[in-house]
Amino acid sequence: MTKTTALSSALCRRVLRCFGLPTDSPPNLDTLRQLLARYTRAVPWESASRIGRRARYQAAADCALLGADFWASHLESGAGGTCYESNYAFFGLLRFMGFEGYLTINDMGGAIGCHSAITIIVAGQKYLVDVGYPVHAVIPLNDSGKSSVCSAIMDYTIEPLGADRYALWRETQPRVNAFQLNDAPVAEADYRAIAMHDYRHDGGQFLDKIVIHKVIDEQLWRFNGDERPWRIQQFVEGERRDHELADDPAAELSEKFGIARKVVAEAMRALDSRTR
Numbered sequence: 001m002t003k004t005t006a007l008s009s010a011l012c013r014r015v016l017r018c019f020g021l022p023t024d025s026p027p028n029l030d031t032l033r034q035l036l037a038r039y040t041r042a043v044p045w046e047s048a049s050r051i052g053r054r055a056r057y058q059a060a061a062d063c064a065l066l067g068a069d070f071w072a073s074h075l076e077s078g079a080g081g082t083c084y085e086s087n088y089a090f091f092g093l094l095r096f097m098g099f100e101g102y103l104t105i106n107d108m109g110g111a112i113g114c115h116s117a118i119t120i121i122v123a124g125q126k127y128l129v130d131v132g133y134p135v136h137a138v139i140p141l142n143d144s145g146k147s148s149v150c151s152a153i154m155d156y157t158i159e160p161l162g163a164d165r166y167a168l169w170r171e172t173q174p175r176v177n178a179f180q181l182n183d184a185p186v187a188e189a190d191y192r193a194i195a196m197h198d199y200r201h202d203g204g205q206f207l208d209k210i211v212i213h214k215v216i217d218e219q220l221w222r223f224n225g226d227e228r229p230w231r232i233q234q235f236v237e238g239e240r241r242d243h244e245l246a247d248d249p250a251a252e253l254s255e256k257f258g259i260a261r262k263v264v265a266e267a268m269r270a271l272d273s274r275t276r
Contacts, residue, residue, distance in 0.1 A: 007068055012096040015071055018042065027098035029122055032129065033138050035097070039090060039131050040153075044214040044257050047206035048267035049079040050199070054207050055270035060199035066192060067092050077260035082206050083132025084195035087116045090131045094120065101129075102185035105194060108178075114205065115179050116191070128158065128168070128181060134213070141166060141183060153220055172238065210267050212257050223253055225271070232256055 013023045019038035025031040053063040065073050065081060070089035073079050080086060091103055101120035105113050117130040119141070126141040136153040146159035148171070155171040156178075164183040170176040186194075198204045210225035220235040230249050231242040245252050250268055254261035 007071070007092040007096055009096065011068055011071055012093055014075070015093060018075065025097065027094075027100075027122070029127075029138065031097065032094075032099065032120060032122065032127070035090075035094070036129060036131065036136070036138060040134050040136060041215045043074055043086070043131070044078070044080040044212050044259060045082065045086065045132070045134055046080045046210075046212040046214075046257070046259065047082055048210045048212065048253075048259065048264050049073065049077070050082060050085075051207055051210065051270050052263060052266035054199055054204070055266070055273075060204070061196045063199040064192075064196045065089075066195060077263050078258040079260070079263050081132075083116045083130075084191070084198055085132075086134075087118055087130065087132040088191065088195065090129075091118050094118070094129075103188075103191050104182055104184060105186050105191070106182050107180040113194070116194075117179075117181060119183055119185075126183070128166070133178060135168070135178070136215070139168070141181075152218060153215055208271070210253075210264070210271070212253065212259070214257050216256070221256065223257070 016023045019042055021034060021038055025034070050063065057063050065085050066088050070081060070085050087103065091101070094101065099120050101118055104117050104119055106115045106117055108114050116132050117128060120127045120129050128135065128139040128141060135156065137149045137151040137156055139149050139156055139158050140147060141158070143160050146157055148155065148157045157169045157171060159167045159169070161167055161180070166181040166183065168178040168181060170178050199207070210223065212223040214221055222233040224233070230245040232245065232253070234241045234243060250261050250265040253259065253264045
């Protein structure tokens with residue numbers, strides 16, 4: 001099994017208290033579903049903090065927030081991250097709770113090895129867990145045929161492709177092929193190297209735009225910096241509603257998503273400086 005750098009028990013207990021969860025829950029499916037739900041309602045999927053770090057540090061290896069550093073950043077500023085750092089930090093928390101499993105590196109369309117996820121094993125059954133997309137459900141992996149899982153936020157179908165590979169679909173309109181899960185453990189050193197390499201200037205993911213996702217009041221909210229004029233997207237029963245930003249977009253995004261204004265503003269300044 002892949003093992004992450006251990007998170008201190010004090011840090012894990014602090015995170016769990018912030019999630020409003022007991023620190024001694026058993027490593028079963030109910031606990032796993034609770035952890036996933038609380039995470040996606042507390043920690044945003046966002047690229048603003050990584051854009052700011054990429055602007056601050058010369059070396060890509062200095063930018064990645066792995067394990068304890070990720071949680072320290074979140075507790076200080078409300079920031080989150082994208083797939084490599086988010087899943088690494090969440091897996092460390094799961095290990096503290098007594099769960100068994102491993103980290104994986106997966107494909108999206110023609111992009112090979114561009115996305116991470118977690119396989120967790122409970123009572124001999126494998127489950128896909130992914131806070132780095134994020135996937136809003138704990139999804140069983142079955143080689144015998146495809147299966148569907150419903151959640152309060154999104155419904156999913158997973159289909160075996162053979163040889164420990166699975167296609168994951170988001171059941172939206174239109175249906176979206178999320179990614180291909182390659183269900184094979186990745187060594188920690190290799191995973192960390194991939195996470196650090198993703199901050200390279202010549203192609204690191206989500207370093208050229210601010211994207212934020214978070215579940216707020218049981219609805220999915222999203223910001224995509226590529227869309228102009230800037231607006232926050234709200235999804236109500238699958239229907240998108242747009243809320244345009246006004247004179248201080250950094251402050252509005254900070255208030256809505258719970259990320260410190262300075263984090264969002266730093267990312268905006270960094271992107272703006274590239275276009276001059």
